[in-house]
Amino acid sequence: MTCEAYEALLVRHIAGEATPEEEAEMHRHEAGCPACAAQRAALDGTDADLRTLAEEIPPMPEGLHTRWAGRFAQPEPDAAADEPMTQRKHRNWWRGIAVAAALVFVVGGAIMTKDSLNPRGTAAVSGAAARKTADSTYGGVYDGGAPAPNLSLNSYQAAGGVETEEAMVYDFEEEIEEEPEFAPAEETPETGSAREKKIIRNVSLSMTTRAFEESLSALRQGCENAGGWIAQEAVSTNYSGLRTASLTLRIPAEQLDSFLSAADSAAQITSRMVTASDVTDSYYDTKSRLESERVLLARLQALAVEAADLSDLLELESKISETQYTIDRLEGSLRSTDRQVSDSTVSITLREEAKAEAVQNEQLSLGDRISHAFSVGLEWLGEALTDLCLFLVAALPFLLIIAVLIAAAVLIRRGRKRKDGKAKQ
Amino acid sequence: MAEWDDILEAQAGDENAFTRLMTAQEAFIWRVCYACLRNREEAEDALIDVMQRVWQRIGIYRGECAFSSWVGRVARNVCIDRIRARQAEKRPQHVIPLDAPDPDTGLAIDPPDPSDGPEQQLEQKEALAEVHSAILQLPEEQRDVVLCYIALLSEGEERSVYQRMADRLDLPLGTVQSRLNRARRKLAAWRNNSAQNASDGVKGGRRDDM
Numbered sequence: 001m002t003c004e005a006y007e008a009l010l011v012r013h014i015a016g017e018a019t020p021e022e023e024a025e026m027h028r029h030e031a032g033c034p035a036c037a038a039q040r041a042a043l044d045g046t047d048a049d050l051r052t053l054a055e056e057i058p059p060m061p062e063g064l065h066t067r068w069a070g071r072f073a074q075p076e077p078d079a080a081a082d083e084p085m086t087q088r089k090h091r092n093w094w095r096g097i098a099v100a101a102a103l104v105f106v107v108g109g110a111i112m113t114k115d116s117l118n119p120r121g122t123a124a125v126s127g128a129a130a131r132k133t134a135d136s137t138y139g140g141v142y143d144g145g146a147p148a149p150n151l152s153l154n155s156y157q158a159a160g161g162v163e164t165e166e167a168m169v170y171d172f173e174e175e176i177e178e179e180p181e182f183a184p185a186e187e188t189p190e191t192g193s194a195r196e197k198k199i200i201r202n203v204s205l206s207m208t209t210r211a212f213e214e215s216l217s218a219l220r221q222g223c224e225n226a227g228g229w230i231a232q233e234a235v236s237t238n239y240s241g242l243r244t245a246s247l248t249l250r251i252p253a254e255q256l257d258s259f260l261s262a263a264d265s266a267a268q269i270t271s272r273m274v275t276a277s278d279v280t281d282s283y284y285d286t287k288s289r290l291e292s293e294r295v296l297l298a299r300l301q302a303l304a305v306e307a308a309d310l311s312d313l314l315e316l317e318s319k320i321s322e323t324q325y326t327i328d329r330l331e332g333s334l335r336s337t338d339r340q341v342s343d344s345t346v347s348i349t350l351r352e353e354a355k356a357e358a359v360q361n362e363q364l365s366l367g368d369r370i371s372h373a374f375s376v377g378l379e380w381l382g383e384a385l386t387d388l389c390l391f392l393v394a395a396l397p398f399l400l401i402i403a404v405l406i407a408a409a410v411l412i413r414r415g416r417k418r419k420d421g422k423a424k425q
Numbered sequence: 426m427a428e429w430d431d432i433l434e435a436q437a438g439d440e441n442a443f444t445r446l447m448t449a450q451e452a453f454i455w456r457v458c459y460a461c462l463r464n465r466e467e468a469e470d471a472l473i474d475v476m477q478r479v480w481q482r483i484g485i486y487r488g489e490c491a492f493s494s495w496v497g498r499v500a501r502n503v504c505i506d507r508i509r510a511r512q513a514e515k516r517p518q519h520v521i522p523l524d525a526p527d528p529d530t531g532l533a534i535d536p537p538d539p540s541d542g543p544e545q546q547l548e549q550k551e552a553l554a555e556v557h558s559a560i561l562q563l564p565e566e567q568r569d570v571v572l573c574y575i576a577l578l579s580e581g582e583e584r585s586v587y588q589r590m591a592d593r594l595d596l597p598l599g600t601v602q603s604r605l606n607r608a609r610r611k612l613a614a615w616r617n618n619s620a621q622n623a624s625d626g627v628k629g630g631r632r633d634d635m
Contacts, residue, residue: 015602038617050575052553068451068476069444071476301429
């Protein structure tokens, strides 16, 4: 047997798939091949080492449990463990009924299509529940100059109902480290009038200036003073050398007015549009929908742990990942809205105007215009002559070569004529 | 299941529930920590760290995998962080006395069984230390599988160790087996190489010469 074949068998041996005949073959090869025998010895040695490492693990030291558990409260004796078996079976049975009831509510919520936002409405946990398009109230037309936000308000899907008293609402937000904007301080009851208004303000300005650099840096300075930042900046120059700057600024909403007055003094504002969209209703709709989804997720996960049937488990798993996806989407929506509420978008187009050269033809007299035309004509002539000279200078090398060739040709001809002439004499 | 209730309660802040929950896990965590660190004091400190970290992060657990495998992952991360921290502190040494930190892992390894003769003790201790540091240098997936294997091998349970590993690591049984086998082949090849180096007269295996 070759060493390659031995290697292949060794792989099977490691996987525990080698037949007794193959094992015997391997032993025979090892007897004659020290290299392969060494491989085998190394493998056996490794396995023995792993076993030794496992065996040398001492039992958990006394007192270690107390050391860590003592930092947390002492556990009460587990009441459930003391129950006799029959009572525990009873509890499981009741739990099964509760689970079935929860499933019924979930399915019922899905069937229901009532879009009731009234928290005193029907008792259902809405998950895959009724969908409706939220009607958000727009304060104005959304300016086309602003960058397209990720906010698709029309696709907000409001919850069809609200949790009941039976639902356990776990305040997960306390544990999540990366979402400070959902701190409990902002949590308000849906019925309360203590809801913060969520208004997105955006501004679009067209400005002109004769001092381009100064205006641009004044705008930048105003932005910095207001605590904002530049999201996008582009400067272009047109064929007549005049520059245009397009700026997209994000300015904290509270500073918006002071920034606008700063902008007013930076350049001349030719047009201005301010829009304000009140997204409060759809924002809180989304928020309550998010809560329902979170409750649903906890429910589904609890069910998944209990599920015995494989097909049930698969269905639950797929619903769980749907719900998680919905949660992520809703959270992203809320975050995006928060960002836009807290920082307004200001789009500025700054155009440079040419410096004032008062060439006002209508005011000039005929005589002036004739002399002006004459001087223009002289200018043209001068330019034409200059161009001609330059052309000649540029062409000089070629002309020289041509001249040399012509001279040579003429000389040769003369030489021939003389020869002919002499020959004739 | 009582465990899920305890998890929910612990997430809500109930320390008693947390203690109940983790008492069931502590034996496995201890074995994993010792298998990684091979030092009693370090393993004790690591276990306490693991408990703290699980308490801090239990809110993030969403049931996407079995709780025991989530806890196992936290334990492994704590141990690896400890090893890295020790490595960052290590100083180079030319002579390796018996109770000095291992230059590869930066750990001082427990003294061997006193019933062996002194030469055997030294050889055995060095051999095991080398294997252990080789394990820690395996690619992450294989390393995790091997450490889990070592930790579970000493448990005395009826279910096969592969099935228990599959539960703990939250992996399919086939994946567990193939990764473990690949790791065994790698360790065997490494062992073969260092044995060859030793027999060729090269002073391999003595890390201070590298």
